[in-house]
Amino acid sequence: MTAVQVEPTTPPAGRTPGRRLAAGRRKLTMPALHVLFVAAILGVWQYASGRWIDPLLVASPSTIAVRLYQWLGNGTLWQNLRPTLIALLAGFVIGVIVALAAAVLFVEVAPLGRFFETYILALGAVPFVALAPLLIIWFGLGLEPKIVVAALTTFCSFFANAFTGLRETSPDLLELGRILHASRRQRLTKIQFWDAMPYLISGVKQSLPRAVFAVIVIEFLASNKGLGYLITSSGNNLDMPGLFGAVLVLVIVTQGLLFLVRLAEQRLLVWQPRERR
Amino acid sequence: MSTRPATASASTPDPAAARPGPAAQPHGAIVATGIEHTYSLAGTSAGQPVVALARTDLVVQPGEFVSLVGPSGSGKTTLLNILAGLLTPTRGQVTITGANPAGAGVPVVGYMTQHDTLLPWRTALRNVAFPLELARTPKQERLTRAAGLLDRVGLAGFAGHYPHQLSGGMRQRVSLARALIYGPPVLLLDEPFGALDGTTRLALHQVLAGVCNDLGTTVLLVTHDLAEAVSLSDRVLALAPRPGRVVREFTIPRRAGPHEVRDIYSEPELIALHNELREV
Numbered sequence: 001m002t003a004v005q006v007e008p009t010t011p012p013a014g015r016t017p018g019r020r021l022a023a024g025r026r027k028l029t030m031p032a033l034h035v036l037f038v039a040a041i042l043g044v045w046q047y048a049s050g051r052w053i054d055p056l057l058v059a060s061p062s063t064i065a066v067r068l069y070q071w072l073g074n075g076t077l078w079q080n081l082r083p084t085l086i087a088l089l090a091g092f093v094i095g096v097i098v099a100l101a102a103a104v105l106f107v108e109v110a111p112l113g114r115f116f117e118t119y120i121l122a123l124g125a126v127p128f129v130a131l132a133p134l135l136i137i138w139f140g141l142g143l144e145p146k147i148v149v150a151a152l153t154t155f156c157s158f159f160a161n162a163f164t165g166l167r168e169t170s171p172d173l174l175e176l177g178r179i180l181h182a183s184r185r186q187r188l189t190k191i192q193f194w195d196a197m198p199y200l201i202s203g204v205k206q207s208l209p210r211a212v213f214a215v216i217v218i219e220f221l222a223s224n225k226g227l228g229y230l231i232t233s234s235g236n237n238l239d240m241p242g243l244f245g246a247v248l249v250l251v252i253v254t255q256g257l258l259f260l261v262r263l264a265e266q267r268l269l270v271w272q273p274r275e276r277r
Numbered sequence: 278m279s280t281r282p283a284t285a286s287a288s289t290p291d292p293a294a295a296r297p298g299p300a301a302q303p304h305g306a307i308v309a310t311g312i313e314h315t316y317s318l319a320g321t322s323a324g325q326p327v328v329a330l331a332r333t334d335l336v337v338q339p340g341e342f343v344s345l346v347g348p349s350g351s352g353k354t355t356l357l358n359i360l361a362g363l364l365t366p367t368r369g370q371v372t373i374t375g376a377n378p379a380g381a382g383v384p385v386v387g388y389m390t391q392h393d394t395l396l397p398w399r400t401a402l403r404n405v406a407f408p409l410e411l412a413r414t415p416k417q418e419r420l421t422r423a424a425g426l427l428d429r430v431g432l433a434g435f436a437g438h439y440p441h442q443l444s445g446g447m448r449q450r451v452s453l454a455r456a457l458i459y460g461p462p463v464l465l466l467d468e469p470f471g472a473l474d475g476t477t478r479l480a481l482h483q484v485l486a487g488v489c490n491d492l493g494t495t496v497l498l499v500t501h502d503l504a505e506a507v508s509l510s511d512r513v514l515a516l517a518p519r520p521g522r523v524v525r526e527f528t529i530p531r532r533a534g535p536h537e538v539r540d541i542y543s544e545p546e547l548i549a550l551h552n553e554l555r556e557v
Contacts, residue, residue, distance in 0.1 A: 172392040172394045180407070180411050190407075197398065
């Protein structure tokens with residue numbers, strides 16, 4: 001056998017201990033700074049409440065905390081959080097699955113995709129929350145209208161990303177599939193789906209907050225349960241700590257879900273150069 | 278293994294005479310008989326087809342290393358795509374070790390295209406194992422084979438690296454390992470080293486020759502680099518454009534075993550051959 005000479009193949013040196021330490025310190029410093037910042041805001045807010053801010057108009061952090069504690073104790077929080085979460089997640093999952101299936105169909109059957117693409121993309125401009133009165137008439141006050149509006153909003157937002165991502169698979173990678181005799185299913189699941197992953201993640205990040213907004217609006221309009229209902233009923237009773245508390249829970253829920261998406265993104269896009277993530 | 282002349286052959290001015298006839302060598306690893314390819318350019322008037330490849334016969338013997346050289350538009354990539362079964366010729370027939378490459382259920386050729394086709398979301402190891410995954414080879418077996426081949430191309434320490442973490446030369450090694458993982462009898466290479474610097478290119482020549490020697494692979498290489506063609510090949514076919522066709526054939530004298538990498542600048546007859554090729 002001919003002696004095989006190769007380029008130097010020593011793996012690139014990993015991070016040096018010094019760099020690792022510095023990176024670790026940065027990792028610790030950033031959350032600490034955030035905690036300090038939020039604590040400072042809350043401190044100033046609490047101090048100003050009753051002095052410069054009318055507590056009847058803007059509740060103080062301590063009264064909000066007390067109200068949330070009461071709601072936790074008597075089950076009000078969970079009773080209202082649960083239907084919002086169920087409607088949101090059910091509608092979101094349905095919207096994503098249907099959008100992904102439609103995108104696959106329209107990419108695989110190109111003439112169908114060319115014909116319907118315009119209509120589906122135009123759907124993105126329809127404010128589905130404006131259909132709330134109609135959906136409430138059709139489905140009543142339960143979970144159904146909220147699930148439907150969350151699914152429709154997610155579908156329209158996610159479809160554009162999924163369709164574009166699947167359609168714009170690199171021609172070189174498609175050719176690789178042909179060279180290796182990949183079946184249609186293998187091409188879709190092992191090449192196109194992964195190549196479209198940045199688009200899909202981006203679609204999830206865009207559609208999730210929109211689905212939250214859609215569900216809350218339905219709950220504002222006509223509902224007897226849910227975070228949206230809790231916000232409006234607190235407002236109607238001039239219960240400022242309750243109103244602020246419910247909004248705070250809504251923000252925490254939305255950010256919590258987006259945090260989970262970002263965690264998934266880090267795991268699924270670990271192959272991308274860091275600067276592109 | 279084919280019988281090889283001891284000295285460089287004279288070039289043949291008649292293109293037809295330059296073609297090795299399938300009747301003379303009907304059992305080659307690659308046999309292309311009377312293949313021709315024309316296509317219509319989008320936007321041009323109907324009835325004005327472009328002849329990408331004029332009638333061509335080609336026989337490459339098992340274990341042989343043949344290079345195709347020629348300017349852009351001479352049909353080199355078209356010929357390779359036809360041999361890989363990616364393109365159906367307008368006329369003619371192709372067999373790779375007796376099978377039709379387009380009709381075979383499994384890939385019968387390894388093909389490294391001009392473009393980087395490593396899957397960016399897979400590590401080097403999983404890129405190499407990809408063809409076996411498509412063929413539903415058990416996971417343990419495919420990873421073991423991929424690791425062995427990565428080791429052979431000198432990338433044992435980089436199995437867990439993603440493509441963006443590898444240099445251009447390393448990526449080409451991974452591509453080479455992937456093209457060979459399912460043991461294809463024929464390897465088609467379309468300017469695989471074109472974008473690499475001289476040193477990396479020479480190192481890759483050694484890797485290619487070594488691995489193909491071990492596996493007994495027949496190689497058809499498309500290149501613009503005449504020195505590369507002369508230093509690696511048993512035969513070099515020169516193509517001319519409009520329409521793409523084989524115009525000359527050169528046989529390179531061989532001293533050692535198959536798939537040796539020759540230093541053309543230390544051998545006067547190879548320099549002469551290189552110069553003659555350049556004039557063609």
